[in-house]
Amino acid sequence: MSLKAILFILAFVGCAAGALAVPLLGVLGYAGVYCVGPDTQWWNAPLRVLGIRYSYVLALVTAVGIAINWRRLEFRKPLLLSQEKLLLVFLAVVWLSLLIGEPTVGRYEKWDHPSLKVTKIAVFTMMLTHVVGNRDRLKWFLWVLVGGALLLGLRAFTMSRSAFSGGRLEGIGGPDFVEANYFGAFCATMVPLIGVQFLRTGWLGRALCLAAGVFTVNAIVLTRSRGAVVGLALGAVVAAMGAPKKHRVKIILGMVVVLIGGLRLADPQFISRTATITSGEESRDASAQSRIVLTEGGLRMLADHPLGIGAGNWYQTVGRYLPQYPGKDAHNAYMKCVCELGIQGALVFVALIVNAFWTLRKVLRQVDRLPAALRGDVTYLAFGIMVSLAVLLGCCLTMTLLYVEFLWWILMLPVCLERVVASLEADHGLLEEVGGEQTVSVRVRAREPAPYRT
Secondary structure, three states: HHHHHHHHHHHHHHHHOOOOOOOHHHHHHHHHHHOHHHHHHHHHHHHHHOOOOOHHHHHHHHHHHHHHHHHHOOOOOOOHHHHHHHHHHHHHHHHHHHOOOOOOOHHHHOOOOOOHHHHHHHHHHHHHHHHOOOOHHHHHHHHHHHHHHHHHHHHHOOOOOOHEEEEEEEEOOOOOHHHHHHHHHHHHHHHHHHHHHHHHHHHHHHHHHHHHHHHHHHHHHHHHHHHHHHHHHHHHHHHHHHHOOHHHHHHHHHHHHHHHHHHHOHHHHHHHHHHHOOOOOOOOHHHHHHHHHHHHHHHHHHHHHHHHHOOOOOOHHHHHHOOOOOOOOOOOOOHHHHHHHHHHHHHHHHHHHHHHHHHHHHHHHHHHOOHHHHHHHHHHHHHHHHHHHHHHHHHHHOOOOOHHHHHHHHHHHHHHHHHHHHHHHOOOOOOEEOOEEHHHHHHOOOOOOOOOOO
16 A cells, blocks of 8 residues: 555544544535545555545545534534525525426436435535634635645646646646636635745745645646636636735736746647637637537527426437537536526526625624724635635636535625634624623723734
């Protein structure tokens, strides 16, 4: 057994056992397994005979740990915040679509049907938002994401030519990353979070973030993902418009550094492929042109089925409207959402997006109530999550990320930050309970802690 396999199994056992006493360990272990994707790693071969479902085990022990340590989790009332309620409504819409649409055939014999996958995502995400409810826990969760991006970036850098298909890197990380575009979207989504961690940590953490940023951007180049470029472009616009005044210079300088670094890493194939994003119809390649045709077919599908064709049924239905593209993916998360889940599903999905940004705006309004030593840190977190969400939503324009797990993590991170702010306010005497409701109070102030450092 290789050293990597031994280290992995030790980390897995440690997180699984520790989750019973500290549920955060289960959440961190789950996120780490999701990023690394041990089932696709060569060093996991000796462990496959054990038949362990790492994610399932970690989710189960985390749930048990939450039940055991319920009173110690310190999340504030109410039990469910607005974004969490919307997630449950979206889950109900997914299951409702199975009654509205026709049965799904064929495609999901080896993979989970979207209804089952969204259910699993909702279960873990609800545990995530209730466990990661204070600043230290959010800090560790973000570090796991940064570490996961670094490990994936390093693996991408060392992959052999056989891992490339049509010049694009395929099959990296967990099951959600096996396709180049999805891996590129994950890497692009991590870039703002890596940048925020760089700004809010000490020199050792900055060195780690610098390495993670370089290898993550290099991985995006290797995937040749135009969707990731679209997402980063939208994220850059949001970052420039929404950068806090006190930190705007540092943020813009960081964006310039990332841009210069990306251009230095880019090769001719990446540049030529990216250039087709703005090409006219006469010079647009077949892949880009097909996305436009698929959108037109999706609109016709929606006109015939305004309540949706059912979750997971795009692939078996698209051929009826576009005979030249039987079984072709939608390449647009929004189009797939409205076609499969109907107008009602699209409305809930849009509500989740709008409410995520609204929650971040609410957090930024609460920053001035916090002690001075904490304001910058919380502002960085809100800004980083906002930009990361914008990048992901940009990627959704050309990728069907609707049922991909990391999309829902980013959509729900504002909930974690909302609970972080509530926890900080309570710790510093800014919240008091009146009739079961939380109200603002400034009569009692605790000593301000030292600024955050890793």
